[in-house]
Amino acid sequence: MNYSDMVSETWRHGELGAAPHDYRALVRYATLAASSHNTQPWIFKLESNRIQVLPDLSRRCPAVDPDDHHLYASLGCATENLLLAAQAAGLKGLCRFDASTSGLQVDFEEAPAARSALFDAIPLRQCSRSEYDGAPLSAEELEQLQGAGHGDGVSVLLMTDADQKGLVADYVAKGNDAQFADPAWARELKSWIRFNGKEAVHSGDGLYGPATGNPDVPRWLGLLAMKGTFSARNQNKKDYRHIHSSSAIAVIYSETDDIPHWIEAGRCYQRLALQAAALGLRTAFINQPVEVGRLRPEFARAIGIDGRRPDLILRIGRGPEMPRSLRRPIGDVIR
Template sequence: MTVERRFSRRATLIGGGAVVLAGVGAAGLGYRELASLKGYDAAVAESRAALAAQPAARDLVRFATLAANGHNTQPWLFRIGENRIDILPDRSRRTPVVDPDDHHLFVSLGCAAENLALASAAAGLPCDVGFDPASGAVSVRQQRGAPVASPLFAAIPHRQSTRAVYDGRVVAPELLRQLAEAAAEPGVSLVLLTDRPRLNHIRDLVVAGNSAQLADAAFLRELKSWMRFTPQRALATGDGLFSVTSGAPVLPEWLAPLLLDQVFTASSENAKYARQMASTAGVAVFVGDRADPAHWLRVGRACQRFALQATALGLRHAMINQPVEVARLRPELARLIGAPGVRPDLAMRFGYGACLPFSARRSVEAVLA
């Protein structure tokens, strides 16, 4: 079955590059690392606790931080004001090698803005979202109104980028329609691909992009700086790509660097991505009308709603970054989706599968401006 839907209605991851350390079992784990996993789970669960009936602004910020974002860098700061919350780009958390023009950063701000808008509406504070191109700040202006809770809002604490093999089941056309409707955003188009030939073509782009990135020493240095291998380290930073969230083991900090270069190779990662794509039901490709921060923000809002709707429908999702991060591959992806000459902004695979451990988030105190 081939399903393709496009929309552009008037009205940014993330995280990839997770490491699989094949052949490393319990012998590589210390008692301290194993014992602290329970504490990690408890801390993550606390960050994802339900909102109070009348949440304070800080609790709305907490829900905003549960948004998707590249490398789990959480490149945002929040400024609470009178009837408004501003989201500011935190450029100290840029990833200049993989994201030289801050595309992923502004997509991430859009994802956070969407979470904040949904949480505000559920709290009886419907809002308008604005953007200042000069400063890069997003403004979420609130007013009083009746609480409007939605399935997307309810899905916020449960959404995750599930970087794993799915079970291969087909997603029904009615659910694809709901996904497309949830993601509708002015200035953004979406193409849903479910036919195996084009999914295999995207697999080949992922493999080509991954090979190029892992041959780039600067890319590897940047990626490794965001990797976390123990619960203690993941909780201490509150950010980054913790190994267990991608199904890889906990490793002592002293051991991980010794093993990483031996097992984190293009061939092993390409084989992993091929398995993941073979199990994927479909891929969503998001394209902004223009390649600028204002549209990247809109892409992030559309992507976040798509991900939340997928979560509400019992689907898993994960970004497939390589075809949009490696510039020479973007034209081929654009041709594949029938939009030659545009810049594809995001590609996300989706399907049915099991949940993995959740990523950590920084505390509200750490993200307040």
């Protein structure tokens, strides 16, 4: 399959009604969730009336994510999609953290089928790393985003002032300075870049160049181009423009810094991003200040959430759709 065929095959609704207990159909929706570097660090174990969502530790990113926070948040993202798809298929999913696997156990029971606006938005959501139009969001839009983005021990802080955006941009720049100075971080990032459609289709994972605003080029050319342009200075300029073009910045943060809350934070992100997509809004992550460990507490203090763990940072606004990222076949993630 070529890249555009694979995009159409991936980013679509499927037939849930025909086979309400087709767990593979639910897993397909789960895999459309976000994941750090598009690593898709999940395994789905299908059992009778149950799906276990397990971490795939072979897909860790130790440089950018040394404590596996993003890996577990990604599990939460996938689980949220799974629960929304189950609900649309007439199954209520009861979800609990299983300390013996560090994964989630979702038990299903029959329920009336309910197709929510968030479920409908699953194929619409993407990380849109483009410039937005900066237009303010309405009070109702902000309220809906706030409502979607909180969970058990997890809250969302929405910031819309220019001063607050400036503060976030300053911390993103500090994060870029630290990350670009770290050769292990740069090596790891490059290993997840798919410079062209052929590479993206071949692996079904990773960061497809055009989805991050770069042209589709042969690998050798992409690597050569990076030699001249890959710098904290360039990234800071781009992030500054992107942040100030956004209508709002959302920080998802937890009361407790542990795996169950990291997973919950991922579920909150997924709902918030789906709610944004349902409202015709775009979202993209700007996580640098929470990825660089020494900046995290300082950032939390600066935005008024001292003592809590800031998990994920997003910008929200209206802007163009970007090229799509791909997914691995579901056969590769089912056990």
